[in-house]
Amino acid sequence: MNTTLKNIEQMILQVGLGDRVAFRSLYQATSPKLFGICIRILKDRSEAEDALQEVYIKVWRAASKFASLDSSPISWLAAIARNHAIDIVRARRPDVVDIDATEELTDDDLDPEQRAIGMSEGRRIERCLDELEAARADAIRGAYIEGFSYQELSDRYDVPINTMRTWLRRGLAKLRECLER
Amino acid sequence: MIGEGRYWEIDDNLVAEYVLGTLPHNERVAFADRLRGDPSLAMAVRRWEVRLLPLADEITPIEPPETVYENIEKALFTESAKPASWWSSLAVWQCVSAVSLAVVLLLGASLFALQRAPGGFSPTYVGRVAGNPDIVQLLAAYDPGRSVLKLNRTLGAPGQGRDFELWLIEGGNSPVSLGVLAEDRISQISVPADLAARMGDAVLAISDEPAGGSPTGQVTGAVLATGNLVRL
Structure with missing residues (x-):
């Protein structure tokens, strides 16, 4: 773990003890990234500002429950921001996808391929996404970064919504299989 | 168990959809x-x-305007920014908890009187749960008509992976759990019917327990604070 990550972890632990100075430092170090995440998902600057405010209020309250053992500090923070922003957009445009109508996953979707070793995590996930069909990999990226719903993805790729859900579920299973190789 | 592996397989796909955000x-x-x-x-x-x-790597960081942090500080650290409720006013309660129970009663009585709107929370018992050393401190008000116990944690927070649990101790009986104290400073507990009648004579206690509360149903950690309710 590099110095910055170590510092951020330390800051979160301090915030968990009610340290307001550490809270300000944590905000200064991480708010541009979390603001970027909120803007990409909400697509509205002023809404993203409100969301960012709520996100850091949650960070302050949840910091005492942060356990460095089961999470990385950045993924913990990013998850709070993404969850908050996605909750907003999902509640705004609820879509309904019937889980029973999606096709079952089969083991055929999990063919092992070449080992991906000696790569950074970022390059590794790119490599694993490259093993998927381009459209499915793009759909996963779009869902993560832009917060697209199944409805939006199905419009974008012009496939029925249930097919889109099957695509993504298979894609994610394959991605996990590749990342754990 | 037959099918267990499959159950987990399907579950993890659902987890993935939740985290991706598409659910x-x-x-x-x-x-x-x-x-x-x-x-x-x-x-x-x-x-x-x-x-x-790693998918977040391509999201460009954007500096938020100064006002955002100012608003966060206001929301978290300025009590006056909250809608005025005497019950939520930490300043009032810290002041109260610094002095004697007699003052709690005196101030409590007048403050509670203000709250006696029809159908509202109207406590007739109040008390302070504290210890020595003072690790956690709680002010409690109980409305027997509605069996609602309102709590205001004026001091202390549980350690990482720990929770504070509130107990009702009556005479020589074993303590009965009233539940884990909420993360929020202000919280309330609906007292089960079988305990409601015993609230007036009972002692309240707070113990330090593993996250989620005592695994045995009995006090397993240190008792950090005790106190009883007094009729207004």
Whole structure:
């Protein structure tokens, strides 16, 4: 773990003890990234500002429950921001996808391929996404970064919504299989 | 168990959809509910969050305007920014808890009187639960008509991976749990019917327990504070 990550972890632990100075430092170090995440998902600057405010209020309250053992500090923070922003957009445009109508996953979707070793995590996930069909990999990226719903993805790729859900579920299973190789 | 592996397989796909964010609203809400009470599901969520995090690399950081942090500080640290409620006013309670129970009663009586709106919370018992050393301190008000116990934690927070648990101790009986203290400073507990009648004569106690509360149903950690309710 590099110095910055170590510092951020330390800051979160301090915030968990009610340290307001550490809270300000944590905000200064991480708010541009979390603001970027909120803007990409909400697509509205002023809404993203409100969301960012709520996100850091949650960070302050949840910091005492942060356990460095089961999470990385950045993924913990990013998850709070993404969850908050996605909750907003999902509640705004609820879509309904019937889980029973999606096709079952089969083991055929999990063919092992070449080992991906000696790569950074970022390059590794790119490599694993490259093993998927381009459209499915793009759909996963779009869902993560832009917060697209199944409805939006199905419009974008012009496939029925249930097919889109099957695509993504298979894609994610394959991605996990590749990342754990 | 037959089919267990398959169950987990399907579950992890659902976890992935939740973390990716594509889960439809109704399923997302239901999943988040399950998540709160299921540590192993929470671990599976953490693993997917870490797996997908590199996708965030291409999100450009953007400096937020100064006002955002100012608003956060206002919301978190300025009591006056909150809607005026005497019960939530930490300043009032810290002041109260610094002095004697007699003052709690005196001030409590007048403050509670203000609250006696028809159908509202109208406590007839108040008390302070504290210890020596003062690690956690709680002010409690109980409305026997509604069996509602309102709590204001004026001091202390549980350690990492720990929770404070509130107990009712009556005479020589074993303590009965009233539940784990909420993370929020202000909280309330609906007292079960079988305990409601005993609140007036009982001692309240707070113990330090593993997260989620005592695994045995009895006090397992240190008792940090005690106090009883007094009739107004």
